[in-house]
Amino acid sequence: MAKLVFGMNLSLDGYVDHQEFAPGFALFRHFIEQVRGLTGSVYGRRLYEVMRYWDEDHPEWGLKERDFAAAWRSQPKWVVSRSLKSVGPNATLVEGDIEAVIRGLKARLVGEIDVGGPDLARSLTDLGLIDEYRLYFRPVVLGRGKPFFAGPRSPLRLVASDLIGEDAIRLTYVPA
Numbered sequence: 001m002a003k004l005v006f007g008m009n010l011s012l013d014g015y016v017d018h019q020e021f022a023p024g025f026a027l028f029r030h031f032i033e034q035v036r037g038l039t040g041s042v043y044g045r046r047l048y049e050v051m052r053y054w055d056e057d058h059p060e061w062g063l064k065e066r067d068f069a070a071a072w073r074s075q076p077k078w079v080v081s082r083s084l085k086s087v088g089p090n091a092t093l094v095e096g097d098i099e100a101v102i103r104g105l106k107a108r109l110v111g112e113i114d115v116g117g118p119d120l121a122r123s124l125t126d127l128g129l130i131d132e133y134r135l136y137f138r139p140v141v142l143g144r145g146k147p148f149f150a151g152p153r154s155p156l157r158l159v160a161s162d163l164i165g166e167d168a169i170r171l172t173y174v175p176a
Helices: 025-037 045-055 063-074 098-108 118-126
Strands: 002-011 040-044 077-080 091-094 111-116 132-138 156-164 168-175
Touching (some): 045 077, 045 111, 111 118, 132 156
Parallel strands (some): 002 111, 040 077, 077 091
Antiparallel strands (some): 132 168
C-alpha cells in the first residue's frame, strides 16, 4: 500500500511560495533524490501549473536543474482540477471522485505518493488520506501568502527532525 506524503518548502512563519524563495544547493539535491524515489505525485491545479515549468528544457539550466526535470518528468502525476481540460506528459486529469481515486492509488501502488499544494492537502487531510507531513523550514519570513496548512487539522505527532544542508530543517509528522 502506498503512503501519501505532503511536504513543501515553507517560510519560518508558515507560508509556501515557489516564487519568493528557492532551495539552496543541498536542499535542491535532496529534492532531486526524493522525486527520483517517488511512486508518483498528486497535484492541485495551481501547483501543477507552476511545476509544468519542468516539462521543457531551458538553455540556462545547469546539471541540477536537468536532473530534477528528468526525475519529475519520469514519474506519473495525477492532477486534481475542475477547470483544466487537459494535462501534460505522464499526467492524468482527476475530475471526479477524488477520494475514490486517491484511495484506489494508495491500495494499488507501493511506495510514496507526493501531494502537491496546500489546498489539495487540506482536502485530502479532511478525508483522512494523508499519512505523513514534511515541513521544510527555510530561514525566510514572508509575512503573507499561502499557508502550509490551509485549514485546521487534528493533532500531529513528530517522528523525525533533520538538518538538510546549511539552512533547512525538515520536520516530519504523522497524524496522532
